[in-house]
Amino acid sequence: MQKILIVNSNIKQCTILKKTIKNAFPNWKLEIVHCYSDGKILVTESLQNNDYFTLFLLDKNLTMIQKDYSGYELADYIRKYPTYFTTPMLFFATTSEDSLYALTKYHCYNYILKPYTPEQILGEIQQMLYTKVLKRDSLEIRDTNRIVHTISHDDILYFTSNAPHVLTIVTKYNSFSSREYTIDGFLQKL
Numbered sequence: 001m002q003k004i005l006i007v008n009s010n011i012k013q014c015t016i017l018k019k020t021i022k023n024a025f026p027n028w029k030l031e032i033v034h035c036y037s038d039g040k041i042l043v044t045e046s047l048q049n050n051d052y053f054t055l056f057l058l059d060k061n062l063t064m065i066q067k068d069y070s071g072y073e074l075a076d077y078i079r080k081y082p083t084y085f086t087t088p089m090l091f092f093a094t095t096s097e098d099s100l101y102a103l104t105k106y107h108c109y110n111y112i113l114k115p116y117t118p119e120q121i122l123g124e125i126q127q128m129l130y131t132k133v134l135k136r137d138s139l140e141i142r143d144t145n146r147i148v149h150t151i152s153h154d155d156i157l158y159f160t161s162n163a164p165h166v167l168t169i170v171t172k173y174n175s176f177s178s179r180e181y182t183i184d185g186f187l188q189k190l
Contacts, residue, residue: 002028002134003052007039007074008059008092017057020118021125036062039074047081055125055134056089058108075106088133090124092116109133139189141169143176159186 002025008014014032021030031053033039039058046052056078058071071091078084089108096113103111109128112120128134140150144166155171161183162168168177169186181189 002054003046004028004030004055004057005039005042005046005053006030006032006057007034007036007062007071008032008057009034009062010059013059013092016118017121020121024122024125034062036070036074040077043074043078043081043084047083052083053087055128056087057092058089059092061094072106075108079106088128141176141178142180143178147176149176153190156190159183 004021006014006017008017011034014034018030018032021028031042033042043053056075058074060071062070062074075089075091078087078089086107089106091106091108091111092114093111094114110124112124125134139153140148142148151169151171155173157170157172159167159169162177165179165182166177167179167181167183167186168175
């Protein structure tokens with residue numbers, strides 16, 4: 001399951017983002033805040049609780065309420081933690097110059113120029129899933145014939161070890177054996 005932090009001071013845009021993502025991915029957890037300080041608090045709490053965000057959607061322009069900072073300052077704060085150094089960021093920007101800055105300075109995955117459509121948001125997220133920048137809730141396991149199986153956590157019915165160094169995994173759709181993991185190693189992988 002993905003956990004996404006959306007930081008955008010525009011409430012209407014947040015509503016569109018939330019509806020778009022929830023319709024496509026109903027099991028994903030979304031946290032939405034409207035300013036730098038609230039975003040910083042959620043990032044800090046996620047690190048303290050070991051409940052990490054898997055994607056950040058940041059607006060470059062946050063409001064100046066209570067001397068708020070821009071999305072760039074929040075990106076600086078996020079990137080200073082090793083846990084979040086490679087976590088994908090998607091910026092919403094008003095100019096292509098802003099976008100280039102975000103790409104080079106924060107190594108963000110991409111940017112979307114405003115105004116944007118729900119299809120653009122989903123397209124970027126789908127591309128992150130396809131290219132495995134955004135990790136899926138699945139495992140890739142090589143069977144004893146060296147064939148790689150991609151299985152969802154939810155599809156696993158059970159697994160057992162029938163022989164030394166052979167793990168049999170039974171899913172809703174098939175079963176196969178692998179020499180990659182012990183039972184303990186597979187449990188850690190899950």
